Amino acid sequence: GQMLRFRKHGIASTAVFAVLQLLPLTLVFPARKFLAARRSVIHDRSEVVLNSDGVPEEWEDIAESQHDPNVWEEDGGVLGKGAFGIVARGINKKTGELVAIKRISPSHRLAVATAKNEVEAANSLGEHPNIVQMKAYFLAPPNGSHARDVVIVYRLxxxxxxxxxxxxxxxxxxxxxxxxxxxxxxxxxxxxxxxxxxxxxxxxxxxxxxxxxxxxxxxxxxxxxxxxxxxxxxxxxxxxxxxxxxxxxxxxxxxxxxxxxxxxxxxxxxxxxxxxxxxxxxxxxxxxxxxxxxxxxxxxxxxxxxxxxxxxxxxxxxxxxxxxxxxxxxxxxxxxxxxxxxPRPMVMSMFLGIGSVATVSAVMDHLKKKKFRKQDMSVFSKKSKLQASFCVAQTQGTRPSLQDYYCHARIPWNVHAGARSWRLLGMFDGHGGRDCAKFAAQSLPHEVRRMLREVEDEAHEVDGVHLWRMAAAALQKALESLDRLYIKFREKKNNMDLCGTTASVALLSPDGLHAAVCNIGDSRTALVGDWKLLEHSGNAPRQVPGLILSHAHRVSDPSEMARIDAAGGFVEYGASGHRVNGVLGVSRAIGYCGIRDFADLVPSLSDSLIVERDGESRALVAVGSDGLFKTCDESEACTAFQSARACSLNGGRLCVSEPFRRGRL
The missing domain is CATH 1.10.510.10 (Transferase(Phosphotransferase) domain 1)
Incomplete structure (x- = not known):
């Protein structure tokens, strides 16, 4: 019996050993077959045949594309590199929209098939909110070599x-x-x-x-x-x-x-x-x-x-x-x-001159670096007035179990006079995600630059307030253009994450003496329309280096939040009431320029001027220590502005006249 047990173990051990010997063979044979297939593909790579225009025959349909190559431009930022080419960041020169531009070179048959597949798949799929959208495709102009690349433009x-x-x-x-x-x-x-x-x-x-x-x-x-x-x-x-x-x-x-x-x-x-x-x-x-x-x-x-x-x-x-x-x-x-x-992250983006965008977190990181602190002319220098402070305050709302959430940010800018061109400063608050802030922050400078280029010749002939008003008009057109872009995305229903964006922006003249301020709201917060410029008639700021931009929101309407939620927004509800982590149902952008009129009227927000979207006429909403009031027409708005300015300069308390009290909210 003992010998039988040993024989059994001997047979089992032999069988196991035989299996272990055969196992590498079973793994090698499929691998060799796979390698043979790979070798055939590698061999095929050298068989790319180009016509006289430097285009493979598989790309004949792509060569007939009607998309205009001159609309798209790479801005130098590389997003990624692959075996078949690179993906760079670019813009639509007409709309300022940011995109991803992919280049594929016909270096081998695998690359040719990849480009053909991507274009065919994108054309077949059309637009879907959860599939990356192809904006355009075309053959790149010849760049010295015989072969021409395929350029595919995608949503960024x-x-x-x-x-x-x-x-x-x-x-x-x-x-x-x-x-x-x-x-x-x-x-x-x-x-x-x-x-x-x-x-x-x-x-x-x-x-x-x-x-x-x-x-x-x-x-x-x-x-x-x-x-x-x-x-x-x-x-x-x-x-x-x-x-x-x-x-x-x-x-x-x-x-x-x-x-x-x-x-x-x-x-x-x-x-x-x-x-x-x-x-x-x-x-x-x-x-x-x-x-x-x-x-x-x-x-x-x-x-x-x-x-x-x-x-x-x-x-x-x-x-x-x-x-x-x-x-x-x-x-x-x-x-x-x-x-x-x-909670979804709240992102504030700001400009450091036209075309340069930085998040506040990046600015705070740069402040810790010695090389920035040693540069006196840098906005990151200790001598710079650049400061960024944020607070999220929670107060009890007027409705049961409803919380009002306030977010607030102030950035004093250290602006040096003598710039070569107009400078755009701005703050963008995106509660629907980082796209909200970054899309606007990166698109608007290009749009403003395009608008200013149209009046560049006129701008050389005027100065002072006239130049400021000309820039204000360009800024207004740029904001309206960006607003139409929001509406376009909303109608396509493929960019729902752009909801929740509001902004306070200022355009500074090259001489450093004049500025224009404007506010913008997105198409998902009931703020669509032509925003009125906050024009301080006769009070153009003279101390632009002390420019202060401020931005805040207030959320208070649960029915509006529910409506946006049903429409696909990101509004979440907490157990202890309404907790807003995404789209803001009711939003108001706040901005002021260079004057301390409204800096300390409301301690909880440190803001007091709200330009509210009004479909018929301009209106001004001011928050004072004695409550909230709203003007009824443009003349009252101007009077309220002057009163607030005088109050700040004199260090006294804001006095609200009887007409404003009748319009109290």
């Missing part, structure tokens, strides 16, 4: 990619606890957006084939955008079918079906990849679908949350995998499950 996503978001949410911990998925409001919103986007892609008979977090972009308002259709199958065919060399990321494909069984691609393979993306969203970068399936199978069915059941069904074998409609239904039901919610 300022929030980075989903991989960065996952790292920020989960950190770099290697431990994964599948009992605790991090299902937040934002995570669920991203998952629902990706599901809707993939449904649209599949409805157009397109397979993405490379879904993974780095290929999913985020607007700064955290709107998910599926990108990178370079290896997609468009209309069930593709230039990349040869050898199936481009399988996508190994960790996000169904290895059993596509590699082991060598089955052809189907739409279900995108569902598997999306399930792997969802696993990373809920558990972090080190979680995998294989581990999740094993965890769910070991648990009892009653103890598994619905979201994990849905993920397991997405990661099943091809024959038993669930559909996108089932996934969308489960995610829709999860909206009503209590989830943790974190």
């Amino acid at each position: 996503a300022l929030g980075g990619d989903l991989q960065t978001w996952i790292n920020q949410q989960h950190g770099n911990s290697f431990s994964v606890d599948f009992n605790k998925p991090k299902l937040t409001d934002e995570a669920l919103r991203i998952m629902r957006q990706l599901t809707a986007a993939l449904q649209h892609i599949h409805s157009m008979n397109i397979q993405h084939r490379d879904l993974k977090p780095p290929n999913i972009l985020l607007s700064a308002g955290c709107t998910a955008l599926i990108a990178d259709f370079g290896i997609s199958l468009v209309n069930r065919s593709s230039a990349r079918l040869q050898g199936h060399a481009a399988l996508g990321d190994f960790y996000f494909i169904d290895v059993d079906s596509l590699v082991t069984k060598e089955l052809p691609y189907t739409l279900d393979d995108d569902i598997y990849s999306l399930g792997e993306v969802f696993v990373r969203i809920l558990y972090g970068r080190y979680a995998t679908g294989v581990d999740l399936r094993r965890f769910v199978e070991e648990c009892s069915s009653n103890s598994v949350p619905p979201v994990l059941q849905a993920l397991k069904q997405m990661l099943e074998g091809r024959e038993s995998r669930c559909s996108l409609e089932q996934v969308a239904q489960i995610l829709d039901q999860l909206r009503f499950v209590p989830k943790p919610s974190e």
Whole structure:
């Protein structure tokens, strides 16, 4: 019996040893087959045939594009580099809109197929709020070499990619606890957006084939955008079918079906990849679908949350995998499950001269660097008056269980006279995400520059107040142009994250003696329209180096917040009342220029002048220590301004006349 046991162990050990010897062979054969396919592709790279214009025959349709190349211009900022080209930041020279410009050179057949796929996929998909939008495509002008690049212009996503978001949410911990998925409001919103986007892609008979977090972009308002259709199958065919060399990321494909069984691609393979993306969203970068399936199978069915059941069904074998409609239904039901919610970041952006944009956090970081502190002429110098202070004050609202949230910022600017051109200073408050602030902050300077260029000849012949009023008119046109751009995005319903933007801006003359101030509201806060310039008639500031811009908001209307929420805004409600983390239902922009009239009238806000949008006439709303009042017409607004100015200069208390008291709110 003992010998038999040894023989049994001997047979088992021999079998194990034989399997271990054969295992490398089983791994080598598919690898050799894959390498052979790769070699064929590499060999094909040298077979790109260009016509007399330097264009491959596969790009003949792209060569017939009607898009104007002169509209788009790169501004020098490189967003990323890949195997086939670079992606740079650019602008639309007509509208000032920021975009991403991708260049692909026909250096090999793989690059030619990538460009063709991206253009075909974008044309087939059209516009969708969760798919990166192609603005234009065309062939670049010859640059000395015979070959001509393909230029593809995309909507710019300022929030980075989903991989960065996952790292920020989960950190770099290697431990994964599948009992605790991090299902937040934002995570669920991203998952629902990706599901809707993939449904649209599949409805157009397109397979993405490379879904993974780095290929999913985020607007700064955290709107998910599926990108990178370079290896997609468009209309069930593709230039990349040869050898199936481009399988996508190994960790996000169904290895059993596509590699082991060598089955052809189907739409279900995108569902598997999306399930792997969802696993990373809920558990972090080190979680995998294989581990999740094993965890769910070991648990009892009653103890598994619905979201994990849905993920397991997405990661099943091809024959038993669930559909996108089932996934969308489960995610829709999860909206009503209590989830943790974190306030969305509030971003303030400001100008440091035309075309230069910096966030306040970046300014504060620069203040810590010695090389900036030593430069006396730098705005980061200790001798500079540049200061940025923020406070978020909470006061009890007039309605039960309603909180009014005030956010406030003041920036005194150290402006040096003798500039060569007009300078634009501004503050942009984006409560719908970073896109709100940065989009306006980066678009408006280009728009103002374009407007000023139109009156450049006239500006050389005048000076003083006339020059200031000319610049004010240019600023007003620029703001109106930007406002129309907001409306355009709203109508297209592909840029919902632009909601919640208001701004206070000032345009400074080259001589440093005159300035124009204006306020702007976006199309989602009931502020659409022609804003009236705050013109201090006869009181143009003489001490521009003491210029102060101030910006604040007030939120108080729950019905308006509910309306915006229903329209797709980001308004969240807390258990202790209304907590606004996103779009502001009622917003007013505050700005003043160079005069201390309104600096200390209201201690809680340190602001007292509000220019309110009025469809018929200009109105001025002032906040004083004795309450809130509103003027009825333009003459009263001017009188109120003079009273406030006199009050500040004399150090006395603001006196409100009887006509203003009749208009008290």
